[in-house]
Amino acid sequence: MSTSIFETPLPRSDLFLCSNSLVSQSFKLFDNSRSFGLKSLRPRCQKDRILYPKPLNFGFCRVSRRKRKPTFVLNSVLSVDKELESDESVGLGRSREYDAIVIGSGIGGLVAATQLAVKGAKVLVLEKYLIPGGSSGYYERDGFTFDVGSSVMFGFSDKGNLNLITQALAAVGCKMEVIPDPSTVHFHLPSNLSVLVHREYNEFFSELTSKFPHEKEGIFKFYGECWKIFNALNSLELKSLEEPIYLFGQFFKKPMECLTLAYYLPQNAGDIARKFIKDPEVLSFIDAECFIVSTVNALKTPMINASMVLCDRHYGGINYPVGGVGGIAKSLAKGLVDQGSEIQYKANVKSIIVENGKAVGVRLANGNEIFAKNIISNATRWDTFGKLLKQDELPKEEENFQKLYIKAPSFLSIHLGVKSDVLPPDTDCHHFVLEDDWSNLEVPYGSIFLSIPTVLDSSLAPEGNHILHIFTTSSIEDWQGMSQKDYEKKKELVADEIISRLEKKLFPGLQSSIVLKEVGTPKTHRRYLARDSGTYGPMPQGTPKGLLGMPFNTTAIDGLYCVGDSCFPGQGVIAVAFSGVMCAHRVAADLGLEQKSPILDAALLRLLGWFRTLA
Numbered sequence: 001m002s003t004s005i006f007e008t009p010l011p012r013s014d015l016f017l018c019s020n021s022l023v024s025q026s027f028k029l030f031d032n033s034r035s036f037g038l039k040s041l042r043p044r045c046q047k048d049r050i051l052y053p054k055p056l057n058f059g060f061c062r063v064s065r066r067k068r069k070p071t072f073v074l075n076s077v078l079s080v081d082k083e084l085e086s087d088e089s090v091g092l093g094r095s096r097e098y099d100a101i102v103i104g105s106g107i108g109g110l111v112a113a114t115q116l117a118v119k120g121a122k123v124l125v126l127e128k129y130l131i132p133g134g135s136s137g138y139y140e141r142d143g144f145t146f147d148v149g150s151s152v153m154f155g156f157s158d159k160g161n162l163n164l165i166t167q168a169l170a171a172v173g174c175k176m177e178v179i180p181d182p183s184t185v186h187f188h189l190p191s192n193l194s195v196l197v198h199r200e201y202n203e204f205f206s207e208l209t210s211k212f213p214h215e216k217e218g219i220f221k222f223y224g225e226c227w228k229i230f231n232a233l234n235s236l237e238l239k240s241l242e243e244p245i246y247l248f249g250q251f252f253k254k255p256m257e258c259l260t261l262a263y264y265l266p267q268n269a270g271d272i273a274r275k276f277i278k279d280p281e282v283l284s285f286i287d288a289e290c291f292i293v294s295t296v297n298a299l300k301t302p303m304i305n306a307s308m309v310l311c312d313r314h315y316g317g318i319n320y321p322v323g324g325v326g327g328i329a330k331s332l333a334k335g336l337v338d339q340g341s342e343i344q345y346k347a348n349v350k351s352i353i354v355e356n357g358k359a360v361g362v363r364l365a366n367g368n369e370i371f372a373k374n375i376i377s378n379a380t381r382w383d384t385f386g387k388l389l390k391q392d393e394l395p396k397e398e399e400n401f402q403k404l405y406i407k408a409p410s411f412l413s414i415h416l417g418v419k420s421d422v423l424p425p426d427t428d429c430h431h432f433v434l435e436d437d438w439s440n441l442e443v444p445y446g447s448i449f450l451s452i453p454t455v456l457d458s459s460l461a462p463e464g465n466h467i468l469h470i471f472t473t474s475s476i477e478d479w480q481g482m483s484q485k486d487y488e489k490k491k492e493l494v495a496d497e498i499i500s501r502l503e504k505k506l507f508p509g510l511q512s513s514i515v516l517k518e519v520g521t522p523k524t525h526r527r528y529l530a531r532d533s534g535t536y537g538p539m540p541q542g543t544p545k546g547l548l549g550m551p552f553n554t555t556a557i558d559g560l561y562c563v564g565d566s567c568f569p570g571q572g573v574i575a576v577a578f579s580g581v582m583c584a585h586r587v588a589a590d591l592g593l594e595q596k597s598p599i600l601d602a603a604l605l606r607l608l609g610w611f612r613t614l615a
């Protein structure tokens with residue numbers, strides 16, 4: 001139970017300290033006191049602090065009793081009390097200066113926070129780790145700057161409506177220099193099928209159809225459907241699909257585009273591919289195309305998501321930020337602070353405080369409590385509802401979500417520093433390797449992802465070296481229940497096997513060129529990213545109905561919103577950026593910073609809830 005400033009035992013001196021963040025509200029309080037003739041209680045300013053005369057607190061009650069208006073006075077005290085902010089470092093307890101607290105500074109959390117801040121909200125981001133970014137963070141070792149996760153950046157161009165990373169940065173006055181990647185990924189597949197996904201769509205189409213000339217028309221039609229969806233998406237202003245005034249407005253302005261999206265919303269890429277393509281090898285190639293962005297095959301990948309990535313890579317192209325992916329989160333965090341909001345690191349949220357069915361604050365590992373009008377969780381839904389909310393029963397909506405979606409496996413990540421001469425000239429930046437058997441695509445350790453960001457930005461490694469970031473799917477169960485010694489031994493063994501496979505397939509001499517090696521397991525992901533089982537994100541349990549079952553940002557708990565990859569539209573940096581934009585819009589409407597219609601809201605939320613039951 002939190003204590004209010006008025007319940008906090010006061011120091012014995014005549015003056016007590018008031019935290020910096022109380023300043024504006026204190027004057028409001030003082031104005032109230034003046035109206036009861038308490039002129040002598042004027043607070044004294046001292047540098048960045050305000051010194052309050054101690055009797056103020058009691059003075060209210062005395063005056064109120066004498067004036068026989070206890071209720072009025074106490075109400076005014078209580079209403080001020082409600083608005084007061086408790087600075088975490090001061091730990092004064094209950095107050096509500098913040099419009100929103102965001103738990104976690106992944107790209108989802110940061111986009112939600114910055115978008116809210118530019119709309120005029122006061123936001124506090126609480127991050128468990130030392131730097132922002134979560135799986136889009138970075139770390140430095142011996143002159144190497146490693147991206148924690150993927151280095152393939154969608155949504156980072158300077159055109160269209162879907163460049164959500166560029167837009168999120170621009171909203172807080174940031175622009176990052178980017179290096180265009182001439183390709184998205186080089187596929188090395190069974191039967192020595194090699195396909196380079198060129199930046200130019202026509203070049204990619206020619207390369208793919210040169211391998212499968214008999215399927216030229218089918219390939220044309222499948223990717224053509226993707227473009228239809230992408231163009232519809234790209235024509236919309238992207239905001240919260242849970243906000244009716246915006247949603248109906250878009251239907252009114254762009255009816256054909258919205259109907260196109262509504263039509264494809266419950267469909268999966270694999271079914272559409274099968275309408276046009278018969279050759280099982282081409283279908284397997286499309287499975288691999290989907291797998292690298294959804295960790296499942298095309299039959300389970302929502303068509304809207306597939307279209308988004310299969311086209312944005314040609315429309316805006318893949319662009320790498322100079323200095324590394326970590327710069328995106330750093331810039332957003334700086335932009336947030338520039339807007340007058342705050343971010344605290346080493347702030348581990350242990351629980352969400354719920355009172356009378358409403359989320360009102362958070363409790364940190366150090367016992368401090370911080371309160372806000374809304375709470376936004378960038379932790380996964382499994383962490384949010386399984387750990388942060390201390391409730392006996394999972395809300396029905398969450399129960400349904402967990403029936404439809406399970407935790408995708410995590411990754412084994414190998415970060416290498418290697419001597420440059422091991423890479424042939426003109427090596428591509430990103431590779432996907434599945435050597436012999438298509439059926440290994442979704443099997444743990446079956447396929448290998450490889451990024452070499454130094455191909456684009458040599459400043460990430462000391463001269464004469466490259467970075468190799470190798471990752472493959474792996475489950476936490478594989479790494480549990482062993483001694484530290486066995487764990488370390490297994491890490492070495494598995495990593496060496498993966499490196500040997502790459503040596504054989506792509507880079508002879510790779511083992512002996514290594515100058516630095518760091519191996520992370522699903523346990524590492526769990527520990528540093530605070531993700532349950534180190535999961536990469538949600539994946540459908542069975543065959544989903546496209547995106548129909550994916551929840552948006554509101555939750556069954558009033559005042560609690562989720563953002564990130566366990567919200568619509570799912571995994572991926574650009575996807576979580578969209579989730580951040582949607583979340584900020586919905587929260588802003590609920591805060592009165594955007595248009596809102598309570599009647600339409602209730603109707604739409606009920607309708608969307610019903611749609612999800614059809615998934």
Ligand SMILES: NC(=O)c1ccc[n+]([C@@H]2O[C@H](COP(=O)([O-])OP(=O)(O)OC[C@H]3O[C@@H](n4cnc5c(N)ncnc54)[C@H](O)[C@@H]3O)[C@@H](O)[C@H]2O)c1
Nearest residue numbers: 104106107108128134135149150349379530564565571572
């Ligand atoms: N693994 C990869 O290869 C990789 C790389 C880059 C990006 N991605 C994408 O990023 C997506 C995830 O982005 P996101 O924004 O949803 O989240 P995220 O997991 O990247 O970030 C969540 C942040 O919340 C923090 N956090 C969690 N619980 C907390 C708590 N209780 N208290 C304080 N802080 C807490 C974590 O420390 C982390 O910084 C993934 O779906 C993935 O597609 C993945």
Ligand SMILES: CC(C)=CCC/C(C)=C/C=C/C(C)=C/C=C/C(C)=C/C=C/C=C(C)/C=C/C=C(C)/C=C/C=C(\C)CCC=C(C)C
Nearest residue numbers: 150152261262293305308430431449450569571572575578
């Ligand atoms: C409301 C209703 C119901 C209806 C109505 C209708 C409408 C209007 C609708 C609308 C919709 C929308 C707008 C939608 C949107 C969507 C989106 C934006 C989406 C997005 C997505 C994205 C994604 C998914 C992405 C992903 C990515 C990824 C994951 C990436 C990854 C990467 C990696 C891992 C890398 C690889 C590497 C190598 C190869 C090396």
